[in-house]
Amino acid sequence: MTRPSEPEIQEPPQLKFLRRLVTTLTAVMIGGLVVVISLLVIRLSDKGVTLPENITLPDGTTPTAVTFGNGWIAVVSNDNRILIMDATSGELRQTIDID
Incomplete structure (x- = not known):
């Protein structure tokens, strides 16, 4: 038994832009958090x-x-x-x- 084909819904351009913007912001925030944590580890593990x-x-x-x-x-x-x-x-x- 086959399903009836569902119509393909087109995403509005503004929604596509917003999705890409949120994904980019998430990646930048994760990268910034990694940098801050590594700088803290480097500075706090100073030998004295x-x-x-x-x-x-x-x-x-x-x-x-x-x-x-x-x-x-x-x-x-x-x-x-x-x-x-x-x-x-x-x-x-x-x-x-x-x-």
Whole structure:
């Protein structure tokens, strides 16, 4: 038994354009989401703080943040201290305890 042939319905041009526009927007949004997630993964998996080579910290001190000033470098350590170092010689100028 055969079905009676159904008439082929033509899609209006505006509807075809809208369908293509929504599909393109979906693809662009998925691509943007992939880019944002990969940038977050790259930035959050950073290996930590890098110090200039002329800076040597006291034994047992691990840097958690570094700030570069005019002629000085401030190093925040994991033991709640701020070490102010000379930028050229790397010599320790001042130690500030954080409570």
